[in-house]
Amino acid sequence: MQHIMEFCNNFDFEIEKIVNTIRSRDIRKLYIQLPEGFQRCIRFIIDRIKQLLDRDVEIVVSANPSYGSCLIDEYGAKSINADLIVHFGHTPYPHYTHDIEVLFIPVEYTGVDKSRLLKVVKDLCSEKQGRLCIAASPQHISIARFICNTIEKCECEYKGVAMGCYPVAHENCDTFIIISGGKFHCIAQALSGYSRNIANTPSKILCLDPYTYSLWDPVKDVEKIIKIRMWKIYQAIDAKRWLIVDGFYGQHRKALLTQLIKLLKSNNKEYYILKALKLDRETLINLEADKNFDVIVIASCPYLAFDFKDFSKPILTVGEALAILHGNLNRYVYPW
Numbered sequence: 001m002q003h004i005m006e007f008c009n010n011f012d013f014e015i016e017k018i019v020n021t022i023r024s025r026d027i028r029k030l031y032i033q034l035p036e037g038f039q040r041c042i043r044f045i046i047d048r049i050k051q052l053l054d055r056d057v058e059i060v061v062s063a064n065p066s067y068g069s070c071l072i073d074e075y076g077a078k079s080i081n082a083d084l085i086v087h088f089g090h091t092p093y094p095h096y097t098h099d100i101e102v103l104f105i106p107v108e109y110t111g112v113d114k115s116r117l118l119k120v121v122k123d124l125c126s127e128k129q130g131r132l133c134i135a136a137s138p139q140h141i142s143i144a145r146f147i148c149n150t151i152e153k154c155e156c157e158y159k160g161v162a163m164g165c166y167p168v169a170h171e172n173c174d175t176f177i178i179i180s181g182g183k184f185h186c187i188a189q190a191l192s193g194y195s196r197n198i199a200n201t202p203s204k205i206l207c208l209d210p211y212t213y214s215l216w217d218p219v220k221d222v223e224k225i226i227k228i229r230m231w232k233i234y235q236a237i238d239a240k241r242w243l244i245v246d247g248f249y250g251q252h253r254k255a256l257l258t259q260l261i262k263l264l265k266s267n268n269k270e271y272y273i274l275k276a277l278k279l280d281r282e283t284l285i286n287l288e289a290d291k292n293f294d295v296i297v298i299a300s301c302p303y304l305a306f307d308f309k310d311f312s313k314p315i316l317t318v319g320e321a322l323a324i325l326h327g328n329l330n331r332y333v334y335p336w
């Protein structure tokens, strides 16, 4: 229990803001969504809300996927008649509007040593000339702003929140730092940068991990991913039977799906559509997807295609599928 408390205490769940919202909107039933990494803080959050609130409120926690703000659990919230969803860990997803009111709490990391992280960026500024841009995953928005506002050695602009499939525009940046823990957000941004670099945008992308204070270059990871993706595309070129995986909420992309189906028809391909809130290996095994289909296209979260790189049949993003169906294989296109 102690280690859970220590972990949760290092993040800002903005309990006061939640309590004020409950009071001002007269919320009686609250529905909470947490990404996997923060689910252990469920008691920490609920106990604190109840301690601060001077009246009763019913709080229900969603165990459905919460990988991004593309997945607001509207169905769960409606099924319990919730007045409000509190969605932790992400900022709003730009391509998706939901029917239910949602309070987004980015859950900022408060355990960072600000001066140590600032020094890493200062040292970089001494080495490199030019304009610096910084973006961050939701947990590190404030530290990214702080660094940009404090640093004097180089011109710096805070560019916003980096999302897996919604990269931050980095025009007019000579060096672009993504502050995030783990590899996902930075590699996703670098991958989009790779497509753009081909189109002559000269930004150098670097990743800064605020938990380890290490600055690293994602180029090798990106090159490895691109090689694998090109191989998957090559394997799928002559595929006849296509399985399309459509998602829910913000992972249901109607226009992309329509475009994909139109192209599959005009290319005389057989296609089947699967609707899935969450796609895992068990689903693929139950479907005997390796025998039933020649290729699987993920129209929900593009990074699922990357996760299943070891599957015996190619699993593609929509961008990759469209490249095949358009016969446009000269360069790798960003996941969409």
Ligand code: SF4
Pocket: 067, 068, 069, 070, 071, 093, 163, 164, 165, 166, 251, 300, 301, 302, 303
């Ligand atoms: S679709 Fe995937 S990468 Fe995009 S926001 Fe949702 S979970 Fe993240």
